Structures are given as C-alpha cells and as structure tokens.
Amino acid sequence: QNYPVLGRLIATRIDFWVEATTEFLQRLKADLSEIQQVFQSEELGTEDNRTREKVFPITNSPLGKVIQIKSNLSDPHNRGRCVIALTFESGLKLVYKPKDLGLEVAYNQFLDWCNQHFSGDWEQGTTGSQ
Structure with missing residues (x-):
C-alpha cells in the first residue's frame, strides 16, 4: 500500500x-x-x-x-x-x-547461393524461421 x-x-x-x-x-x-x-x-x-x-x-x-x-x-x-x-x-x-527470423533465413539462403556460384567459403548457420 x-x-x-x-x-x-x-x-x-x-x-x-x-x-x-x-x-x-x-x-x-x-x-x-x-x-x-x-x-x-x-x-x-x-x-x-x-x-x-x-x-x-x-x-x-x-x-x-x-x-x-x-x-x-x-x-x-x-x-x-x-x-x-x-x-x-x-x-x-x-x-x-x-522474433521473426525471416531475414536471417533469407541471408543464409543468399550465402548458400554465393557458395554455389563463387569460390570461397561463405559461412552460415542453421536458422529456423519459427
């Protein structure tokens, strides 16, 4: 009180x-x-x-x-x-x-694309979007 x-x-x-x-x-x-x-x-x-x-x-x-x-x-x-x-x-x-991890998921997808199309090792983590 x-x-x-x-x-x-x-x-x-x-x-x-x-x-x-x-x-x-x-x-x-x-x-x-x-x-x-x-x-x-x-x-x-x-x-x-x-x-x-x-x-x-x-x-x-x-x-x-x-x-x-x-x-x-x-x-x-x-x-x-x-x-x-x-x-x-x-x-x-x-x-x-x-929080919504959609941005991190998109970033990791971009790094995956970079790894497939360019030399080098673009490190990425595993991110769930939920």
Whole structure:
C-alpha cells in the first residue's frame, strides 16, 4: 500500500514473464519434431574449419530431454521477451530468439547461393524461421 507504483511494476513484470515463458514452451512443443528432424541430419555434422570441432553435436539418437535452460541472454523487448539457450541430453545446444527470423533465413539462403556460384567459403548457420 505504501508503494503502489512499485506493486504495479512488479505485477506487470510477472505478467510479461508468464506470457513470454508460456509462448516459449508452446513454440518448443510445436517445433520439437522439426528440430529433431533437422538436427539429426548427417549433413549438419560438419567440422568448423578454424577449430576442427563439430559445428553441431549431431547424433542418430533422440535429442532427449532439455537439461539446461539459460534465459535473459539479451535485453528484454516486446513485453519482456529475451533470448534463451537450450541444451538437450544429446549435447545439442540451440538458441531461441523470440522474433521473426525471416531475414536471417533469407541471408543464409543468399550465402548458400554465393557458395554455389563463387569460390570461397561463405559461412552460415542453421536458422529456423519459427
């Protein structure tokens, strides 16, 4: 009662957190089979030219459970949403960005086109558009 503005601010932050977390969990559930399919592809298990390490720890086994979640990896935006990093039992690490990744997908397609038509190695990542 002594700090009504602070109370409203805390309630708003809690509402935003619940909304963002619910959205993240719903998207993860909806996209899990596609994630499994994409990251079990043998084609993605390539070496990084600089470090000689696997770019993705690809296995033919299921992803397994999520064993680690790191949240708040970016400044909050759009009602408290921020970047989240996931680690699965298989060792696969993914970064969830709560925004439309259409531009990144188009950029990676452009780099793929450059790799097909020009000499050189235009590095690109694997990006889901959802």
